[in-house]
Amino acid sequence: MEFAHKFKELRLEHHYTQKEVANLLGVKPTTVSAWELGNNTPRLDMVEKISDLFDTDIDYFVNHKSKSKNKIDLTNDDVIFTYEGRQIPKEDLAIIKRLMRGGKE
16 A cells, blocks of 8 residues: 555544644645645655654554554563563563663662
8 A cells, every 4th residue: 555545544544634634744735635646755754743643653654564553561561571582581671671771770
């Protein structure tokens, strides 16, 4: 599916008019229309804004991946972290977390 179709589909799913999307993105309504018609495509920085607006992963537009963002709650201890296919032991994970916090507890 090309950008034009994906963009229009998301706009309609979110119940936005072209004018509303244009205002939210800071572009002209004719620009939004051109994107939907496939006459023009936005620059990558604008695709990032569009992804944020629709709470969609940028890969959905760029690499033909799923449109949902897969967010991981890194504060959840139930999340399993692995390295080279093996689970990182909790003791090592505690050290990694401490290092990422700048050596602070």
